[in-house]
Amino acid sequence: MDRRSKKTRESILQSFGNLLEKRSYDRITVQEIIDDADVGRATFYAHFPSKDDLLKTTCVDLFDHVFPTPSKQEKEDIFKDSHAEKDEITHIFFHLKKNKYNLLTALLRDGNTLFLCYFREYVDRYIAANLLKQKQHSGTIPESFLYRHISTTFMDLVQWWIDDGAKREPEEMAEIFFTVIHPVL
Amino acid sequence: MDRRSKKTRESILQSFGNLLEKRSYDRITVQEIIDDADVGRATFYAHFPSKDDLLKTTCVDLFDHVFPTPSKQEKEDIFKDSHAEKDEITHIFFHLKKNKYNLLTALLRDGNTLFLCYFREYVDRYIAANLLKQKQHSGTIPESFLYRHISTTFMDLVQWWIDDGAKREPEEMAEIFFTVIHPVL
């Protein structure tokens, strides 16, 4: 890719991230972004068709770092024991704290509907791929609600953790998650 | 109150409700509301300082119908057994289906952040007042997350129920709620 394109794109994403830490998404204007990124208006729209698209790209960047795709050696590990499951969740909390933590904090605090949709998309996929391997049908709880409930609980736990300053250790968070979720599994 | 004021106000709220069933909140314009309600622009702003304020009024109207305030004979019932708790939740699901069901469906489908804030406000208050009477401290789960988790689970269950067409009976919903929640209480 052209060096100019790359620089422009990254400058926009960077500025957008900075601004998100100061203002909620709705209250950030394209004008502010391009002023901060120091690019022309037309340039912005050459890279991103809309502000919402910029948010989308940001979310994809973010979550692709956080939720590993089970592609490589892990593909062999289809039959995991429940210990491995806990390690998986612990791992996610590590990632959440390490990669783009400020950005995630800003987006969660904001609570924007679009962002939450992307977040849920990734969590749903991740939970389905890693936590629902073998399950017996519980009596009272409809399956479709159960799946949803697990994703929702995970998202809610992340939000609570970060609201609290992400002070607790990843291991402890995984522990809490399974304490809440295991009885219904 | 002046008959004119009352009529205008109700006409606006009615039209807003109608429109919410067709379009998401963000995509409804004040112009559409006043066209449908057949009132002047200045009149609209004499009644509601902003579109967001109209949403707020709508939410308050809605939730005040759904979540009963424990004011009258119920004040005596402070020491409820767990059977009464289940009846309480059943009761809420009845209300949700009976009162302004279409409006609620529209607002939930939309998923607007502002609406969800009001929803959570009411749910938090309700759960705190009716479900957290006597509780022993569980070991692993921090109390502040537990409270939040119960509210979130309730909201999520309502959303799932309504997405599914609210086909299930209120009693069944209360059953599901406690099956999910009781293990952590």
Next chain:
DNA sequence: GTATTTATTGAACACCATGTTCATTAATTA
């Protein structure tokens, strides 16, 4: 090194939505 392609620029523009103002008119209440 020159030519060609590709990206950036900025200013002007069209568009649309919010919320305000005000003088006029109509309904309500005293």
Next chain:
DNA sequence: TAATTAATGAACATGGTGTTCAATAAATAC
């Protein structure tokens, strides 16, 4: 009947999004 209160609509200020285009600068191909 007089005084108050509400409704009206058109014009307006403001501020945001996204587009266009001709000019310019940088990157790449030859």
